[in-house]
Amino acid sequence: MVNFKIADEKLAEKGKEALYIAESKMPVTAKVIRERFEKEKPLKGIIIAGCLHVTKETGNLARTLKAGGAEVYLCGSNPLSTQDDVAAALITEGINVFAWHGNTDEEFYWCIRQCLDAKPNILIDDGADMIVTAHQEYAELINSGVIIACQEETTTGVKRFKAMDKQGFLKVPLFPVNDARCKNQFDNELGTGQGIVSAIYGMHVLFAGKNVIVAGFGHCSSGMALRARGLGANVIVTEVDPIKALQAKFAGYQVMPIVNALPIADIILTATGCKHVIPPTKEMFDMLKEGVILGNLGHFDIEIPTKQLYEYAKQIKPIRSNVEELTFPDGKKVYLLAKGRLANLVLSEGHPSEVMDMSFALQSLMSEYIVKNKKSLKKGIIEIPTEIDDQVGYLKLESMGIKIDKLTDEQYNYIHGYLEGT
Ligand SMILES: NC(=O)c1ccc[n+]([C@@H]2O[C@H](COP(=O)([O-])OP(=O)(O)OC[C@H]3O[C@@H](n4cnc5c(N)ncnc54)[C@H](O)[C@@H]3O)[C@@H](O)[C@H]2O)c1
Numbered sequence: 001m002v003n004f005k006i007a008d009e010k011l012a013e014k015g016k017e018a019l020y021i022a023e024s025k026m027p028v029t030a031k032v033i034r035e036r037f038e039k040e041k042p043l044k045g046i047i048i049a050g051c052l053h054v055t056k057e058t059g060n061l062a063r064t065l066k067a068g069g070a071e072v073y074l075c076g077s078n079p080l081s082t083q084d085d086v087a088a089a090l091i092t093e094g095i096n097v098f099a100w101h102g103n104t105d106e107e108f109y110w111c112i113r114q115c116l117d118a119k120p121n122i123l124i125d126d127g128a129d130m131i132v133t134a135h136q137e138y139a140e141l142i143n144s145g146v147i148i149a150c151q152e153e154t155t156t157g158v159k160r161f162k163a164m165d166k167q168g169f170l171k172v173p174l175f176p177v178n179d180a181r182c183k184n185q186f187d188n189e190l191g192t193g194q195g196i197v198s199a200i201y202g203m204h205v206l207f208a209g210k211n212v213i214v215a216g217f218g219h220c221s222s223g224m225a226l227r228a229r230g231l232g233a234n235v236i237v238t239e240v241d242p243i244k245a246l247q248a249k250f251a252g253y254q255v256m257p258i259v260n261a262l263p264i265a266d267i268i269l270t271a272t273g274c275k276h277v278i279p280p281t282k283e284m285f286d287m288l289k290e291g292v293i294l295g296n297l298g299h300f301d302i303e304i305p306t307k308q309l310y311e312y313a314k315q316i317k318p319i320r321s322n323v324e325e326l327t328f329p330d331g332k333k334v335y336l337l338a339k340g341r342l343a344n345l346v347l348s349e350g351h352p353s354e355v356m357d358m359s360f361a362l363q364s365l366m367s368e369y370i371v372k373n374k375k376s377l378k379k380g381i382i383e384i385p386t387e388i389d390d391q392v393g394y395l396k397l398e399s400m401g402i403k404i405d406k407l408t409d410e411q412y413n414y415i416h417g418y419l420e421g422t
Contacts, residue, residue, distance in 0.1 A: 037364070048123075060360065075111035079103045087100065098115060152178060174382065193220075294340075
């Protein structure tokens with residue numbers, strides 16, 4: 001029996017098409033690993049709960065985990081990113097889904113609890129909400145060892161678990177999948193970079209000649225800066241880290257504090273993982289230019305101060321799907337994407353399947369690793385084994401028909417030794 005609460009079961013056929021498109025672009029997760037999992041069943045008897053963006057790519061991860069023998073539960077990791085057609089298709093394949101686009105905060109946590117009620121052995125989170133809820137409300141699953149280990153998909157989640165670990169509150173073995181090279185160097189940089197362009201495309205604005213402010217110069221934000229510049233924008237970067245700020249400057253961008261950037265910005269994009277990147281005051285809001293577009297790609301809806309903007313606006317008018325026009329008391333209009341939530345996921349289906357292939361290959365192989373090593377895992381943060389990161393890299397290259405060189409023994413010894421000098 002499949003358990004679910006979704007928007008509309010009738011959307012299943014459309015969802016199957018979406019899953020099919022993603023599958024053809026995910027040769028590592030949806031073919032190589034899935035075919036091996038089907039034969040070997042490394043996840044037999046294991047229940048996996050994923051709190052993830054319920055997209056066509058996540059659907060393919062769920063299929064691969066199921067092919068490996070797992071019983072899979074899914075809930076959304078953001079109230080606005082669920083693709084309802086994909087959710088409908090997945091339940092026809094026996095994947096348990098509790099997710100629908102536009103759920104309230106209360107419903108969001110209800111969906112998480114439905115997944116935890118299934119007594120999962122592995123949790124795959126995106127943003128820490130499910131694993132934190134497990135610590136707060138399902139301690140018996142942790143204390144009894146039902147939960148063997150957890151995996152975290154995004155930077156914000158990893159930062160939270162590092163803070164929990166430091167303060168002694170993290171009670172499970174936690175694998176920060178986000179920090180693997182095959183994840184953040186492609187998913188965060190390429191995915192988010194390309195995603196914002198397609199998110200903003202719905203506004204039909206030209207990037208060329210615009211002042212685009214990119215807050216942050218980390219993995220996601222540097223990708224966004226690169227794509228915006230590629231489209232001809234004058235990119236201005238704001239940072240709080242001196243080294244990242246220097247990197248941005250030497251990459252050819254203007255760098256300045258956000259307060260100086262606000263009055264000249266045509267488009268402001270945030271992806272920092274920090275709150276109130278635009279300071280939440282009337283004075284700051286009044287500095288904004290008429291018609292400025294505000295888009296956040298960081299995990300939570302607090303980088304652009306959405307709540308305070310809504311309070312300040314005298315009128316909020318939806319002008320198209322997931323775009324709102326906010327009119328300020330002086331009549332100025334600004335445009336907010338996706339209610340300040342991950343604009344690339346809400347407006348344009350998230351990252352291209354090709355990059356999610358690597359992220360979800362890592363998640364699949366890490367689930368297998370957890371089961372194989374369950375007896376020796378200790379609570380706390382455990383780095384992703386380099387062999388698994390490399391394995392995903394090799395599989396992806398192979399799927400693209402690319403071969404690379406291999407170190408000879410002599411070369412290996414040279415770069416790992418110190419005796420050979422001038
Ligand atoms: N939209 C997506 O699809 C997607 C994908 C991956 C990650 N994320 C999320 O994006 C956010 C950033 O992730 P990342 O991997 O790029 O992190 P990162 O740590 O690589 O980069 C964040 C950068 O922001 C800078 N920063 C922090 N506070 C700032 C502030 N107030 N003003 C200006 N700069 C500031 C930091 O110094 C850092 O350089 C996280 O919330 C992450 O979870 C979103």
